Amino acid sequence: MTGAPRPLPRLLTVTSASYLTPHMVRVTLTGEWLKDFADGQEGAHCKLIFPKPGESLESFRATYAEGRPKQKVHDIRTYTVRAFRRDTLEMDIDFVAHGAEGPATRWAQSAKPGDFLLFMGPGPVKLETFYADWYLVAADMSALPVAAAALEAMPREAKGVAVFEVQSAEDRQVIDAPEGVDIHWLLLPDPHVSSTAQLDFMKTLDFPQGAIQTCIAGESGAIRAIRDYLHNEKQLDKKAAYISGYWKVGLVEDQHQEAKRAGNAG
Numbered sequence: 001m002t003g004a005p006r007p008l009p010r011l012l013t014v015t016s017a018s019y020l021t022p023h024m025v026r027v028t029l030t031g032e033w034l035k036d037f038a039d040g041q042e043g044a045h046c047k048l049i050f051p052k053p054g055e056s057l058e059s060f061r062a063t064y065a066e067g068r069p070k071q072k073v074h075d076i077r078t079y080t081v082r083a084f085r086r087d088t089l090e091m092d093i094d095f096v097a098h099g100a101e102g103p104a105t106r107w108a109q110s111a112k113p114g115d116f117l118l119f120m121g122p123g124p125v126k127l128e129t130f131y132a133d134w135y136l137v138a139a140d141m142s143a144l145p146v147a148a149a150a151l152e153a154m155p156r157e158a159k160g161v162a163v164f165e166v167q168s169a170e171d172r173q174v175i176d177a178p179e180g181v182d183i184h185w186l187l188l189p190d191p192h193v194s195s196t197a198q199l200d201f202m203k204t205l206d207f208p209q210g211a212i213q214t215c216i217a218g219e220s221g222a223i224r225a226i227r228d229y230l231h232n233e234k235q236l237d238k239k240a241a242y243i244s245g246y247w248k249v250g251l252v253e254d255q256h257q258e259a260k261r262a263g264n265a266g
């Protein structure tokens, strides 16, 4: 079967990069092609291709001049469109600063104006239509961008609960959520251990009658337990529930994706 040709990865150049909070780097990127970027894609995922350290723009671009080569040449990682500003043709992507292990986090922690990467996507927005009587939103730091985008897009009269797990009190963010959504912040000083704190918190909640939608993502071990609970104990409608593992303790992204395909990760 031959589908439509995949669009070529498109170049984005850094205009600024700074720590939003102690463990989150916001990188702002621009590119001429963003003038054709559709509005309302905040929360959609994208694939980012990272140059090798010190690689020239010419050599990097040349690798993708005719599409993605069959052999892997550069590291590719999945991120979320956090914000897009048409007036300045700028896109924000928030990267967890999770240490020195990982080409994406390393790139973000040292990003400066003029640095570049390639962008593929965006994929679908995770929560596009809002019809729930009650929303349940949960995220660790890797999924704060998708969760924040969902809360910002919700009808202002929405009701629900959001629970976030961050590394320190200073990693809490101001999120423009509907007033009727109660936000709770939990602290997980060491993100390299799978946590049950969000699940334990959910078990204390009274789930109201009526339609429930969720936007839940984060570390795969935690997500798998949350998914089991919501599907099996709470009989949550699977179609209404966005629940996704974004990374897994001890695995680099390619290994995590492989484990997900094999059904061994949340």
Ligand SMILES: Cc1cc2nc3c(=O)[nH]c(=O)nc-3n(C[C@H](O)[C@H](O)[C@H](O)COP(=O)(O)OP(=O)(O)OC[C@H]3O[C@@H](n4cnc5c(N)ncnc54)[C@H](O)[C@@H]3O)c2cc1C
Pocket: 045, 077, 078, 079, 080, 081, 093, 094, 095, 096, 098, 101, 102, 103, 104, 105, 106, 141, 142, 143, 145, 146, 191, 192, 245, 246, 247, 248, 249, 250, 251, 252, 253, 254
């Ligand atoms: C749909 C989707 C959207 C995503 N959006 C975002 C986003 O907007 N922002 C974001 O920061 N992440 C996001 N992620 C998660 C991100 O893709 C992974 O964290 C990825 O592994 C980071 O790549 P890396 O090169 O930094 O680390 P890798 O090379 O993949 O991993 C190196 C080591 O770091 C560990 N590790 C990876 N991520 C974390 C983490 N968050 N905290 C602690 N340890 C970690 C791994 O277990 C491994 O041991 C998203 C994932 C998906 C599937």
